[in-house]
Amino acid sequence: MPPRRCPAYHESDYDDDDDDNITMRCLSCEEDYDPDNAGTCKECYDEANETEEELKRQIQDLKTKVSFLTLSSPLDSPSTTDLVLLPSNDAFSPSVPAHKAVLVSRSPVFKAMLENDMEESRSGTIKIADVSYDALRAFVNYLYTAEACLDNQMACNLLVLAEKYQVKHLKAYCEKYLISKMNWEKAILNFAFAHQHNANQLQDAAMAVIMENMDNLTKNDDYMELVETNPRLVVEIYEAYLAKQVNTASTLRL
Amino acid sequence: MPPRRCPAYHESDYDDDDDDNITMRCLSCEEDYDPDNAGTCKECYDEANETEEELKRQIQDLKTKVSFLTLSSPLDSPSTTDLVLLPSNDAFSPSVPAHKAVLVSRSPVFKAMLENDMEESRSGTIKIADVSYDALRAFVNYLYTAEACLDNQMACNLLVLAEKYQVKHLKAYCEKYLISKMNWEKAILNFAFAHQHNANQLQDAAMAVIMENMDNLTKNDDYMELVETNPRLVVEIYEAYLAKQVNTASTLRL
Numbered sequence: 001m002p003p004r005r006c007p008a009y010h011e012s013d014y015d016d017d018d019d020d021n022i023t024m025r026c027l028s029c030e031e032d033y034d035p036d037n038a039g040t041c042k043e044c045y046d047e048a049n050e051t052e053e054e055l056k057r058q059i060q061d062l063k064t065k066v067s068f069l070t071l072s073s074p075l076d077s078p079s080t081t082d083l084v085l086l087p088s089n090d091a092f093s094p095s096v097p098a099h100k101a102v103l104v105s106r107s108p109v110f111k112a113m114l115e116n117d118m119e120e121s122r123s124g125t126i127k128i129a130d131v132s133y134d135a136l137r138a139f140v141n142y143l144y145t146a147e148a149c150l151d152n153q154m155a156c157n158l159l160v161l162a163e164k165y166q167v168k169h170l171k172a173y174c175e176k177y178l179i180s181k182m183n184w185e186k187a188i189l190n191f192a193f194a195h196q197h198n199a200n201q202l203q204d205a206a207m208a209v210i211m212e213n214m215d216n217l218t219k220n221d222d223y224m225e226l227v228e229t230n231p232r233l234v235v236e237i238y239e240a241y242l243a244k245q246v247n248t249a250s251t252l253r254l
Numbered sequence: 255m256p257p258r259r260c261p262a263y264h265e266s267d268y269d270d271d272d273d274d275n276i277t278m279r280c281l282s283c284e285e286d287y288d289p290d291n292a293g294t295c296k297e298c299y300d301e302a303n304e305t306e307e308e309l310k311r312q313i314q315d316l317k318t319k320v321s322f323l324t325l326s327s328p329l330d331s332p333s334t335t336d337l338v339l340l341p342s343n344d345a346f347s348p349s350v351p352a353h354k355a356v357l358v359s360r361s362p363v364f365k366a367m368l369e370n371d372m373e374e375s376r377s378g379t380i381k382i383a384d385v386s387y388d389a390l391r392a393f394v395n396y397l398y399t400a401e402a403c404l405d406n407q408m409a410c411n412l413l414v415l416a417e418k419y420q421v422k423h424l425k426a427y428c429e430k431y432l433i434s435k436m437n438w439e440k441a442i443l444n445f446a447f448a449h450q451h452n453a454n455q456l457q458d459a460a461m462a463v464i465m466e467n468m469d470n471l472t473k474n475d476d477y478m479e480l481v482e483t484n485p486r487l488v489v490e491i492y493e494a495y496l497a498k499q500v501n502t503a504s505t506l507r508l
Contacts, residue, residue, distance in 0.1 A: 019309045022276070033295035035278055044282035045293030047304050055309040062316035068423035069323035071359045079369065080354040082336065099355045100334040115333065131458070146319050169322035231356040243434050 018101045071144040074098050075137065083114075087136055088127035093127070096133070096140045106143045107165040131161065142170050150177045152186075156193060163197045171199065179205040188222035195233055207240055214241055303452055325398040328352050331389065340388055342381035343468075350381070350387070350394045360397045361419040385415065396424050404431045406440075410447060417451045425453065433459040438467045442476035449487055461494055 023032040027045055035037055039047070073083050074097045083103065084095035102123075103110035105115065113120050120126045128136055135157035142148045148158060155174045164173035175194075182190060187209040194203035210217065217223055217237070227234050281299055289400035314398070321447070328335050328351045337357065338349035354375075367374050368458040374380045382390055389411035396402045400423065402412060409428045422429035429448075433456055436444060441463040448457035464471065471477055481488050 001504040005415065008392065022287055024287070024295075027292075028294045028298035031295065033297075035276070037296045038278040038281075038292065039294040039296040039299030040282045041280040041285065041287035042282050042291045042293040043287075047280070048306070052302070052306065052309065055306065059309065059312055059316065062313065062320060063336065064426075066316060066319050066323060066424060067322060068360070069325075069400050071323075071355065073354070077358065077369070080332065080336065101325065101328070101353045104331065104334065106322070110410070115331070136426075137454050147324050169318060172318075 017077050042201060066146070070146065071102065073144050074102075075141070083124050083126065085126045085128055085136055085140060087127045087131050087133055089131075090133065093133040096136050097139050098143070102143055107167050109165045113234050128161070131157070135161065139170075142173075143167070146173075147164055148173070150174070152178070152181060159199060159202075160197055163199070172201075175202045178202050182206060184209055185218070186214070188220055188226060191237075192222075192226055192230060195236075206236070210237055211241065211244060270346070270421060320400070324400065325356065327395050327398050328356075329395070331357050337378050337380065339380045339382055339390055341385050341387055342383045343385075344387065347387040350390050352394050352397070355398055361421050363419045382415070385411065389415065393424075396427075397421070400427075402427070404428070406432070406435060413453060413456075414451055417453070426455075429456045432456050436460060436463055438463055438470070440466070442474055442480060445474075445491075446484060446487060448482055449490075464491055465495065465498060 012150050023193050024038070026033055026039070027042065039045075040108050078097040081097035081099055083100050086095045087093045087096055091117070103126075105111075110126075112118075113126070115121070131139075135154065138148050138154060139158055139161045142158065148154070148170075150158070155177045159171055159178070161167070161176035162174060170189050177192060178199075182205050187206045190202060191206035191210060194200070194206055223234070258476055261334040277288050278292070279285070280293070281296065333351055337352050337354050339352055340349045341347045345438045354368050357380075358368050359365075364380075366372075367380070369375070385393075389408065392402050392408060393415045395413055396412065402408070402424075404412070407494035409431045413425055413428035413432070416422070416428060432444060432453075436459050444456060445460035445464060448454070448460055477488070
């Protein structure tokens with residue numbers, strides 16, 4: 001007695017005399033497969049499809065919400081701003097206009113500064129040290145739009161500002177960018193930079209790349225510089241390496 | 255020769271002598287199924303799983319972004335506000351503080367009002383007619399947070415404000431709520447309300463419910479009132495009904 005026929009069978013391949021040739025047609029890619037490569041039953045396939053549709057609807061709703069909540073940049077319409085930010089190291093730099101309400105909403109540091117009747121609140125000017133006009137402008141823009149156009153340098157500049165003013169969302173955004181561009185050439189510098197600015201995810205990612213390149217470590221120029229400038233950090237690398245070695249050895253013994 | 259054995263086979267059910275009993279185990283629900291109920295091949299199952307993970311990551315990212323972009327309500331920290339909104343029909347009502355920058359970002363009507371040196375911009379007071387303090391407060395809150403706590407009345411009140419000040423996101427939010435609560439008892443009122451405030455999705459949803467209840471239409475109190483107050487709208491109902499009848503008849507003839 002042959003197996004029951006059903007729409008999922010591919011009739012042409014179906015052969016009563018040779019059960020080895022039983023194939024079904026995948027409802028997703030519409031290609032034939034045999035029982036070895038069976039995935040889901042039809043019910044779960046339908047359910048997964050519904051879930052995917054639902055998730056896509058949620059994404060669409062959230063995108064609309066993001067677009068609604070995005071504020072227009074204060075650089076486009078500075079008329080209602082009540083504050084300026086100024087790169088304090090550059091006397092000739094233009095200032096960046098902003099709204100106290102937005103700064104307070106985005107950063108606990110600005111919140112403390114502006115709600116506690118400090119100098120910045122009274123004068124309506126916040127001086128920011130060690131920052132270029134371009135970076136400051138991008139920083140303020142991000143506070144309004146949650147978007148920034150990054151390259152390696154800008155990601156580093158914004159990460160520093162994000163850490164200083166505790167803008168977690170921007171910090172994660174910059175770390176994600178730097179991690180996506182990570183390679184052995186950048187690993188040591190990224191590791192030192194991440195350590196300096198408490199960027200744990202970036203530091204872990206840099207450490208992982210360093211661990212994969214220990215053979216080349218001592219030939220690396222950035223490594224040699226780090227030994228001079230921050231030997232304590234170099235020790236961290238060797239400690240991680242040692243821990244990995246010990247771990248591998250004990251796994252092999254098991 | 256029996257079919258090749260594979261992990262997807264459920265060994266205990268597998269029987270060389272009775273091919274009708276071939277079953278596979280679904281990788282998703284882990285239950286047995288037979289070829290009649292085959293869904294996907296394993297490759298597509300894995301791919302769908304990855305897609306779902308990726309969509310969930312996107313949702314998580316978007317939720318974090320929404321949370322970052324959400325502003326704190328001006329009612330919680332009114333210190334930096336530069337404007338008040340006032341229910342103009344109630345001389346004793348408190349005003350609702352807000353920021354010009356936020357209102358301008360969320361509503362083209364407020365934008366025109368506040369950027370064109372009109373009375374409201376100079377005085378820092380926007381009078382809003384025909385609105386309760388609670389509705390106005392909820393309206394302003396929504397402009398900062400994209401969230402509102404709705405019941406039927408509040409959804410209607412906010413929809414009216416959303417339409418008046420062209421806050422599309424809020425209008426869609428209210429329509430969605432009212433559609434989710436739609437039934438025959440509310441259909442006629444919702445239909446008239448939606449028509450009055452250009453809420454097309456709500457109007458379509460109400461019309462659909464009315465079409466399903468045409469047998470009871472002329473006994474409905476709201477219908478009888480609508481015939482008196484807005485017979486033109488009642489005509490729309492009958493026109494839709496007629497079009498449906500004609501459509502059904504021509505489908506039956508095919």
